Amino acid sequence: MTSATRQEQLAAIFKSATVIPVLTIERVEDAVPLARALVERGYRVFLASRNESELRQRAETIERDFNTSIGWSRADLRNAVECRALVATAEAFLGRIDVLINNAGVGWYKPFMDWSDGEILELLALNLAAPMLLAHAVLPGMLARGRGYIVNVASDLARRPLANMAPYVGSKFGLLGFGTSLHREVRDRGVRLTTVMPGVIDSAFNGALEGTKDPRWALPPSALATRIVDLLALPYNVVIDELTIHPAGGDY
Numbered sequence: 001m002t003s004a005t006r007q008e009q010l011a012a013i014f015k016s017a018t019v020i021p022v023l024t025i026e027r028v029e030d031a032v033p034l035a036r037a038l039v040e041r042g043y044r045v046f047l048a049s050r051n052e053s054e055l056r057q058r059a060e061t062i063e064r065d066f067n068t069s070i071g072w073s074r075a076d077l078r079n080a081v082e083c084r085a086l087v088a089t090a091e092a093f094l095g096r097i098d099v100l101i102n103n104a105g106v107g108w109y110k111p112f113m114d115w116s117d118g119e120i121l122e123l124l125a126l127n128l129a130a131p132m133l134l135a136h137a138v139l140p141g142m143l144a145r146g147r148g149y150i151v152n153v154a155s156d157l158a159r160r161p162l163a164n165m166a167p168y169v170g171s172k173f174g175l176l177g178f179g180t181s182l183h184r185e186v187r188d189r190g191v192r193l194t195t196v197m198p199g200v201i202d203s204a205f206n207g208a209l210e211g212t213k214d215p216r217w218a219l220p221p222s223a224l225a226t227r228i229v230d231l232l233a234l235p236y237n238v239v240i241d242e243l244t245i246h247p248a249g250g251d252y
């Protein structure tokens with residue numbers, strides 16, 4: 001198949017996609033900006049995190065606001081079986097998964113010797129293994145259809161060492177390495193991948209109170225959400241491999 005024919009085929013495939021199904025991994029309250037931005041742009045959304053009552057309550061709010069149906073499912077992504085079960089449930093609801101947004105992550109700010117074995121393993125399971133397992137589960141469908149997009153939310157700490165967050169930084173360096181390497185395997189088969197590297201976000205990360213940080217040095221989640229949705233709107237033959245985004249006044 002000549003590359004011209006392949007280009008025409010990819011263009012046709014993306015033109016045909018009226019409603020693009022998206023599986024996004026995060027708490028609904030965090031996802032509101034992202035789910036809202038996705039639904040507003042015509043994406044069908046399936047959400048996942050650990051808190052079932054919160055997911056149900058918030059999903060109903062979005063459904064009412066947008067007169068649409070949002071899929072959701074409780075999943076603890078530190079567990080490999082739950083990662084695969086989540087993809088099967090999302091595929092059953094959405095019909096197929098064209099976009100996977102890996103956003104879930106944890107981290108603690110403390111000297112390395114104060115980290116327990118359990119904390120190190122839990123963090124690596126969620127921040128690094130879960131995105132790999134979810135990509136492994138959604139890729140067969142994406143590759144078979146010749147189209148797909150994976151967005152991994154790493155951190156600007158994927159390229160910047162920081163004391164007192166060593167395991168977290170290690171997981172984000174790892175996520176960047178995994179994503180950019182995987183992309184080299186799948187990019188000529190219609191699958192794109194972007195690693196998003198935000199600076200400080202005004203979220204509930206590490207037990208913080210969302211919406212309380214000084215906007216000069218903390219990103220509002222909606223700013224990140226909109227940039228992620230913009231990535232998906234790029235022409236099929238364009239990809240931003242790495243997106244670093246900072247609060248304008250941030251120290252980095």
Ligand SMILES: NC(=O)c1ccc[n+]([C@@H]2O[C@H](COP(=O)([O-])OP(=O)(O)OC[C@H]3O[C@@H](n4cnc5c(N)ncnc54)[C@H](OP(=O)(O)O)[C@@H]3O)[C@@H](O)[C@H]2O)c1
Pocket residue numbers: 025026027028030048049050051075076077078103104105106107126153154155156197198199200201202203204205206207
């Ligand atoms: N906050 C920052 O300054 C910052 C900066 C750069 C990058 N990041 C990255 O941005 C991403 C989002 O973090 P955030 O700032 O929005 O923090 P957050 O408010 O704490 O959100 C973390 C999300 O991960 C979900 N989660 C945690 N453990 C989970 C598990 N075991 N299974 C499934 N879902 C789980 C949480 O939902 P449940 O608790 O309901 O499960 C929540 O939706 C993370 O990957 C983080 O590393 C954050």
